[in-house]
Amino acid sequence: MAKVRDIQRTAAFAWAPDASSFIATGTQAGAVSADFSDNTQLELWDLDLAGDPQAELSPITAVNTDSRFYDIAWGGVTKERPRGIIAGGLENGNALISQTKEHNGAIKALQFNHFSPNILATAGVQGELHIWNLENMQNTFRLGNKAARADDFDCLDWNKKVPHIVVTGGNGGFLTVWDVKQKRESLTLNNWGRKPASAVVWHPEQQTKLITAVPDDNEPVILVWDLKNSNAPERILRGHNGGVLSLSWCKQDPDLLLSCGKDNRTICWNPNTGEMLGEFPVVTNWTFKTSFNPRNPSYSATSSYDGKIVVRSLQNTNPTTTADASQSADADDFFSQASNAQASSFTLKQSPRWLKRPAGATFGFGGKLVSFSNPGAKQNIVKLSTVNLDSGVTAATEHFEKAVQEGNLVSICDEKAENAKTDEEKSEWKLLRALFENDTKAKVIEYLGFKAEDITPAEPATPSEEKEVDAGAVDDAASKSHRLSTFFGAAGDDSDNFLADLSIQSSQTARTNNPFKIYTGEESDAERDITKALVLGRFDKAVDVALAEDRMTDALMLAICGGEKCIERVKAAYFTKMAKGPNYLRLLASITGKNLWDVVHNADLSNWQEVMVALCTYAEDKEFGDLCETLGDRLEEEYRLDDNKELRRHASLCYLAGSKLHKVINIWITELHESEQAGLQESSDDSTFSVHARSLQQFIEKVTVFRQATKFVDEDKNAPSGWKLSALYEKYNEYADVVAAHGQLSIAEKYLDLLPKDYPAASAARERIRQATQKVSTSTTTAQARKTHPLTQPYGRAPVGVPAPGPQIPSQTGPYQPIQPVQPTQPTQPTPAQNSYQHRQSYAPPNPSQGYSSASPYAQNTMQPQTSGNYGAYNKVGYTPGISAQPTRPPFVPPPPKPSTGTANWNDTPEVVRPQRRPPSAAPVPSTSPFPGAPPAQSPQQTAPWGAPPPKATPPPPPKGALPPNRAQSPAIKPQSPGFSAPSYGAPPTQPNPYAPPPQAPPATGRYTPQPTAPAIGSPASPGATRPLGQGIPPPPQGTFAGRTGPPPSGPQYAPPPQFNQASAPSPYAPVVAPNPYAPPPTAQGAPNPYAPPPPGPHAPPMARPGSQQAAAPPPKPATPPPPPQPKHPKGDRTHIPSQYMPIFEILSSEMEKVKARAPPAFARQVQDTEKRLNILFDHLNNEEVLSEGTLEQMMTLSRGKLMT
């Protein structure tokens, strides 16, 4: 407590009830001032608490009273009396305000009602208690009755909670609680043994509690009562040393109670706990009144008899300052010291309730609010919360954030565009939305409202006078805002400059220096359209418009930018327009339009050269020919009309250039005639015929050269009729005749071949020639034929004409024959060919009937000469001996080298088993049928011939005779073969011989053997390989032989493959087998050699083969019987297989491939064999020989059937 003020009075005081710190004092009754003055005053003091504490206070006002005060009450604040009213209880019983006298005795205590400021209660001696109503001063009433109380009332207090309760206390020891409303006592409290009560105060908040003070020095206690239990006090506060004279219970804090008394002390209590909180400094005399400032209880005042009223504050947290002040002043004054000794440092430790903030809230960063509260004793709560200050903001923010997160800003744009209030905003949002599309630029265009479809070319209008605005160098492309004067005004020079400047393209940094307007506002619709189209990049539209406007040059420029289509359009339009222009334009039109037909058809012929050149330059290959033809046609026509030879020449040039043979032919034929005529007129030594022939020759030459040069392919060859080149064919035919007549059959044939198959005139000729050129091997026909044989033979056409009889035995090819050195009988048959031949020969004899007699003669004839390589002859040669030797030889009638495959061909179908062969001289024949099976018909001999390829020295065979049963060889064969073979093969493979000789027996074997034996493997295959399949074996075999038989037993013998196959077969064996073990086969059949065995081996089979051949028309496809007549085409050639039989070839070869691929090694030999045979068949097919149509048909069925399965 800090002493705040003091008032130098001994007075009763009262605080001003309002906020001001005023005190009213009234001179105390029962006290005498130091000067014994008789003044009794009521004074008002302004405490001026804010001011200097040391200053002396003086009363503001003073009111004289006639009596001393016992008590003052200041209350009654009402609207009319804002400062309240002071009521004083006087000694003389007056309640001063207005002098009202009711009391009979002194008024000891008075108090305004807390709730009704007009009510005043006064209590005094003799138990008088009056209730006054200030508003109605007349109306006072007395509580209680006179007589009931004899004791004085010393104190009173209105209840702070219940307005109509008042308690009074006095020295009688009873406290009376009065109910004013009911005007009667409620309760009487025995003050703890009837102790007098000097002061009484109600609890500020609890209406049933009150405290009384006992002025008894013996027991200066303060009693705390709860009237609920009025028997005993709740608490007793002891602390005073002297009687307690006054109490003040703090209104704001029930824990604070002031008491003062006779012990000169003012003590502050906590009545609820009974704790003495502190005491004010002790004064020198009784303190008879203490009171809290009703508004600010931190201040309290105490008046004492020592002449002072001291106003103090509850707290003095910094006592040093005040203490110092007072101390320093009276440092030496004992008394002052004494009195100030307790200028105490009393400070209320317990914080008064009025300072305790019970709840609060403060904001924090991030929209946070922290609040606290103390809902109950020992309970405190702090809350943290986030405050949503502006819901609108949050909602919008959240919505937007969500959309951003979802990536759904497009919808936001739409939404905003919808809700936009101004058009500007709307368009902005629309554009923002457009930016989301990938194609921003397109969207911008769309947004700006530019549509390409809007541009339609107007009707061609007269071009406006207005110059166009060239939307050239634009500084700011999209900006229409560049509004500048029309640059292309009338000024022409300006435009030049502009164009020149155009090259200085404005760059981004170069600012506007060539201003111009894109839209001047004066241009025509068309121009506008063009501009629009340009801006949009639609050149096609621009071109359209330009064309419609007939602005050709512009259109061209635009087209250049616009691409191919535009260019085409403009071109077309231009040409149309310029149709009347210079002719070169027309030419150009055609050229660019790639349509030369126009030129060709329509150009004047006098310019044909130019046209031609144009064609050469521009025409595409496929059209070129036709174009030339057309041109040529025109020229020709012209020529016909004109009869201008020049034209004809030109025409032919055209035709030549265009490779149109048929046209050229006609001209050439005409020329031919002419030259012929001319020639005829040239009297020379030649005959008419020769002239004709010469002319024809020249013609043919020309044609042939032409064909070669252009690689002409006659498509009509297979057509049945209606040939374009019919004229040519005629000539060919003629020529062929001529040539054939001169013995050049092969040439003739060649040319005949060029004719279509169905050419009537040709077939006969062909046939004839064919016949004529057939290999002698099989046919031992005319000697003549034979004569030619050697020549023709090489072609494999051995007996041309030989095989008159019967079918064309696939004229074994030359090689065939030779190989047949039908040695056996001739030891001198080195060449297997010869052998074979001889074989044949030998056969022949035996079969004269077969017509092979001729063969024999052959044989004979040729035998000798044959020694080496005389195939054709050989054949014959071979035969003879053979024949002789082996009578049994199956007539290898078709000696022809057939299946020269010799041993190798053991399995081959008796190639070309020409029926002729058959005839069989039984013996000799065998060899001729290289095709074991083929000519079964041919009779065993065939087989023999097969084996026959006797030349193949089938040496062993004979000896073996044991020809593998495969073939029912004609026994005849056997003997022979070896013999034959041997000699024939000589070197090579005697084995093959087996075939050779086989004619009788061996042949077969011969044929086969090779197979089985080692050597066989190799060779056989080839020649024989295809044997079983027997096709056009002849040819192949031959070939193979040729190949294989390295050391051609008889060199050339092998030429004629077929038969030679056998021979060749042997050849492979050759190495194995000594060349000629068989040489003396016949003689040394068995002996011979080592080969013998082997060959026999191989031969055996071959031998057998022949035999079997005959018999079996072997297994495999009995394809073509006859021997390999001289194949027309080289072995292996497949290109001439007629198309209808192509399938056979294809199917079979594919099957072969499959088998080859999958066959286990053990069967390799068979596989190879088969292949060989197939090859032979193919060759025959290719050569169109040997295989009869019927057979071929069967084959077709077979192969197809096979395929089906």
Next chain:
Amino acid sequence: MTQLSNLHEDMIHDCALDYYGKRLATCSSDKTIKIFEIDGQNHRLIETLRGHDGPVWQVSWAHPKFGNILASASYDGKVLIWREQQGQFVKLAEHANHHASVNAVHWAPHELGAILAAASSDGKVSVMELKDDGSWDTKIFSAHTIGCNAVSWAPATQAGSLVSTSGVSSNAVRRFVTGGSDNLVKIWTYNPELGTYTVDTTLDGHTDWVRDVAWAPSILPKSYIASASQDKSVIIWTADSPNGPWNKKVLQMDAVVWRVSWSLSGNVLAVSGGDNKVTLWKETLKGEWEKVSSVEE
């Protein structure tokens, strides 16, 4: 909403969030100050500061640029300054300028420097400034006769400007408002000639003690002062210009109002009453104030 219960052993009298909203300081009648780390729903007691002899009435966080500094006002008449050093709070300074309970303490806007104002039951206000050299400069003057209960600084920048100038510039105003037991609200301005603060305006309107005053942070052009009183009312004082006439708007409450606090953007007022209720108030376009929501108990 996070609720932390019984952090103290006695009544809590104040809680304040720091500049970042991460730290919470609470003070209590148990004479202690507790610092908590707040992380969403979790709280963690960092430290308990002891040093006061009496109930601590208020705490105030300084701007972080001065460091982690906390000022506390207590019934024991002292103002204590605490600072965090190496994770620990230590007492930086002790001010015993008052004779009675220091009821309020408030840091000035950081642009003015490290300045602190304290209001005491002895009726005086003290302004303490921490200088760069670490010393304190204190000015004390009487504010309200029988006790000063609250003090609140005005924003440093002139009302209406969003951008604040750095440091103490001529534009910076040194003003604060106090509320006292004499039912008055007073606005004080620094008077450079006198070297002290003088009363600018006295706002009269309450009929009982003014328990709390708060000057709104200025985003809006107007100046707002809120005063809370024991007479169960809150008065919003507005002025269009800093010195302009102040208009008052009375918000009647149901109970004694102990505290008023403005949101950081200055548009929402939180009012705390003796009935332990906290309500939020916002101004409408017409100038009326309406209750926005209340924080439930």
